Each structure stands twice: as structure tokens, then as C-alpha cells.
Amino acid sequence: xxxxxxxxxxxxxxxxxxxxxxIFEEISPTTTANTYEWCAPGISPAIQDLQNxxxxxxxxxxxxxxxxxxxxxxxxxxxxxxxxxLERPGIKSIAILPLYHYDTPLGYMGFDDCVHNRAWTTxxxxxxxxxASIVASLLNRRNAERQSRRGREILRTVTDNLEELVYITxxxxxxxxxxxxxxxxxxxxxxxxxxx
Numbered sequence: 001x002x003x004x005x006x007x008x009x010x011x012x013x014x015x016x017x018x019x020x021x022x023i024f025e026e027i028s029p030t031t032t033a034n035t036y037e038w039c040a041p042g043i044s045p046a047i048q049d050l051q052n053x054x055x056x057x058x059x060x061x062x063x064x065x066x067x068x069x070x071x072x073x074x075x076x077x078x079x080x081x082x083x084x085x086l087e088r089p090g091i092k093s094i095a096i097l098p099l100y101h102y103d104t105p106l107g108y109m110g111f112d113d114c115v116h117n118r119a120w121t122t123x124x125x126x127x128x129x130x131x132a133s134i135v136a137s138l139l140n141r142r143n144a145e146r147q148s149r150r151g152r153e154i155l156r157t158v159t160d161n162l163e164e165l166v167y168i169t170x171x172x173x174x175x176x177x178x179x180x181x182x183x184x185x186x187x188x189x190x191x192x193x194x195x196x
Contacts, residue, residue, distance in 0.1 A: 001142040005135060009038040012111070012131045016124060019043045019091075019114035022050075023099070023135060025107035030055055032107060043114055046089045058085065071095045071125065074117045093118035095125070097132040101140040109135055152178070 005023070013021040020043055023036040034050035072078060073093050075086040086094060093113040099106040109132045120128075159166045159180035166180035179194045187194065 001138060001145060005036055005138050005142070006038070008131060008134055008138065009036060012128070013038045013040060016111060016127065018111045020046070020089075020110070020112040022047065022110050022112075023107060023139070024050070024053075024110070025099075025139070026105065027052070032060060035107075044089070058082075069095065069097045069125075069129075071120050073119045090114040092116060093120070095120055095128055097128055099132055099136040099139060101136055106136055106139050106143075108132075 009021045009023070012018075017040075019040050021038045022034055024032045025035045027033050032053050032055060034047045037045055037047040039045050071094070075083055075091050075094060077083075078086065089112070091112045091114055093116065095111040096108050097110075098108045109128075111128060155178065159178075159182075162180065163182055164180070165183040165186060166178075167176060167183055168178035169176055176195050179191060184191060184194065
């Protein structure tokens with residue numbers, strides 16, 4: 001999933017000829033972090049400076065509002081607080097689109113132009129919306145895979161501390177999906193030998 005997210009960002013960056021493409025995700029109810037970043041040649045990454053940001057310290061709620069996006073062709077025209085934040089990494093134009101899975105906010109995807117004051121066309125904005133929709137789907141799938149992996153780890157931890165023999169099978173195919181440590185020990189087999 002990570003490779004797919006990287007591919008979409010790089011494709012957006014090169015196709016749109018922007019300087020930077022990045023994804024911010026909610027990491028708690030009050031904070032976000034820059035979790036992915038693509039930079040054009042010669043553009044310095046900013047990801048290392050954008051971790052654990054307090055949502056109240058910047059316009060997170062405006063980004064995630066019902067308007068659905070923030071787009072400006074000239075960051076010099078923004079309010080002073082926003083302008084100062086964007087001038088440091090050299091951003092001249094910016095487009096930010098929220099990422100949602102149904103009604104659940106995932107974060108946002110940003111596109112920076114550090115070279116030009118860019119007048120974003122309707123076609124470009126539509127392309128950015130499509131890219132944001134694809135990324136939201138990929139992030140949701142990645143999150144589901146992580147949650148499933150965590151569930152399996154919890155199951156393994158709990159059952160590995162039981163003396164009982166525990167296994168899980170697929171009710172349709174009778175395939176073994178999980179075997180506990182005590183069952184593996186009793187059969188003198190590894191998970192690889194038993195699963196399937």
C-alpha cells in the first residue's frame with residue numbers, strides 16, 4: 001500500500017509540475033503530522049519539520065470545512081500568520097484538499113508550487129480532486145490492513161499465553177488460518193507447516 005501511495009504522489013507531482021506533494025494525517029484528535037512527501041528535483045523536503053502539529057495552531061478546521069479545499073495562486077495575499085508559515089519553505093502557490101473516507105476525516109493532501117504564482121485551472125483542480133480521492137481510498141485500505149495486523153498480533157499474544165490448544169479455520173474451505181503456540185508445540189510444527 002505504501003508503494004501505491006508513493007506512486008500516486010510522484011505521478012501527481014510530475015504531471016502537475018508542482019514542487020511538493022504531501023499528505024497530512026490525523027494522528028490524534030488534536031494533532032496532525034506530515035506522513036508522506038514527494039519533492040521535485042532541487043526542492044528541499046519539509047516533512048521533518050511538520051510532525052505532531054497542533055490542529056489549533058494552523059487552519060486545519062478551515063481545510064476540512066464544507067468548502068472542501070483551499071487554493072491560492074499567490075501565498076503573499078494570505079493572512080500574515082498563514083503567509084509566514086508558507087514563506088519559510090518558499091511556497092508561492094498552494095492547493096490543499098481534504099481526504100475523507102465517507103464522513104470520516106483522514107487528513108489532507110497538499111500541492112505546493114515554489115517556483116511560480118500559479119493560477120490553478122479548473123482541469124488541474126479536477127485532477128487534484130481525483131488524486132485526493134484515490135489517496136483517501138489507499139489510506140483507508142492501509143489503515144484497515146494495519147488494524148487487521150494489530151488484531152492478529154493481539155490474538156497471538158493472548159493465545160500464546162494460554163495452555164489450551166487454539167486454532168482458527170475458514171468455515172468454507174477448512175483452511176487453518178491461525179494456530180496457537182501451545183498447539184504448534186504439541187504438534188512439533190511451525191505455523192508455516194500448519195497454516196493453509
